[in-house]
Amino acid sequence: MKKIDPNRVAPVHKSGFVAVVGKPNVGKSTLVNAYVGAKVAIVSPKPQTTRRIIRGILTRPDAQIIFVDTPGIHKPQHRLGKAMVEAASSVLSEVDVVIFLVDGSRLPDEDDKRIGEMLQLRCRAPVLLALNKMDRLKAENIESVTEAYWAIAKHADWMRISATRKDNLDKLFDQVVARLPEGPELYPSDQVTDQNLQVMASELIREQVLIETRQEVPHSVAVAIDEWEDRSEAMTHISATIYVERDSQKGIIIGAGGAMLKKIGQNARAEIEQWVGHQVYLELWVKVWDKWRERSNSLRELGLTSE
Numbered sequence: 001m002k003k004i005d006p007n008r009v010a011p012v013h014k015s016g017f018v019a020v021v022g023k024p025n026v027g028k029s030t031l032v033n034a035y036v037g038a039k040v041a042i043v044s045p046k047p048q049t050t051r052r053i054i055r056g057i058l059t060r061p062d063a064q065i066i067f068v069d070t071p072g073i074h075k076p077q078h079r080l081g082k083a084m085v086e087a088a089s090s091v092l093s094e095v096d097v098v099i100f101l102v103d104g105s106r107l108p109d110e111d112d113k114r115i116g117e118m119l120q121l122r123c124r125a126p127v128l129l130a131l132n133k134m135d136r137l138k139a140e141n142i143e144s145v146t147e148a149y150w151a152i153a154k155h156a157d158w159m160r161i162s163a164t165r166k167d168n169l170d171k172l173f174d175q176v177v178a179r180l181p182e183g184p185e186l187y188p189s190d191q192v193t194d195q196n197l198q199v200m201a202s203e204l205i206r207e208q209v210l211i212e213t214r215q216e217v218p219h220s221v222a223v224a225i226d227e228w229e230d231r232s233e234a235m236t237h238i239s240a241t242i243y244v245e246r247d248s249q250k251g252i253i254i255g256a257g258g259a260m261l262k263k264i265g266q267n268a269r270a271e272i273e274q275w276v277g278h279q280v281y282l283e284l285w286v287k288v289w290d291k292w293r294e295r296s297n298s299l300r301e302l303g304l305t306s307e
């Protein structure tokens, strides 16, 4: 048996909110999912996959981190874009640490520079610059890429990581914890997200649409859960609508003889069942909602803005 050291200081417990900020497609959702160990944010190779601010919760004996997965910051092109940018910027005033995530396999572009400037102007929290996708960085480019990112985030400490290979994620985590305030657990330790199951389900359906469709369709899709009924302890009945903006997109999603919709439904159902923990019956509808992205009432109804 180990002797108890009377001089031992009780370990400090830390907790706080950590924003993951960066332009679309740099790997923000992949990083949060890797830390949380579950799929709390959907991931796809297409930009603008993330439209909501999602919290992933990671609890360890010494610390609890609540990750805020922001929508990609980009130039607003239409109303949805503007709502996303506002959501991302407002997060910055409420967090304890910011991870500025960039695609470290290539040089920064104007968007990275703009985000670097915005962080310098608007963010009082410490910023950690994480150069992601190091698995793709060519040896001859290491110096030029690193220096170019230094130049746009001079105030930040930095580190190279790979979210998909989980390289250096422990080190980045330690750096985050070092910058967190002391505090208790803010959520139960077995909770991985503050999103409710219905939001998760709609995102999992949207994820399958993104995986299966090309070009303009992914940007035009929104999913609403219309009915959610636990018919027994072992079976939940869900009815959901996939909204698109044009008839042609509706045709694509339904597919020849309904094959595409069937595939989307089967895959989404399997994912939702993992979250719900039992059998799910999923009924999917596809509807055209002309220019839903331009209308503030539709955005509000779909929960994409608080406007």
Ligand code: GDP
Binding pocket: 022, 023, 024, 025, 026, 027, 028, 029, 030, 031, 042, 043, 044, 045, 046, 047, 048, 049, 050, 072, 132, 133, 134, 135, 136, 161, 162, 163, 164, 165
């Ligand atoms: P987000 O838009 O910033 O949330 O980016 P996602 O997490 O959706 O990732 C965008 C794409 O980059 C996906 O195809 C990921 O698999 C890929 N990705 C993310 N991290 C890495 C990484 O460390 N290395 C490589 N090679 N790809 C990555």
Ligand code: MG
Binding pocket: 028, 029, 030, 041, 042, 043, 049, 050
């Ligand atoms: Mg994302």
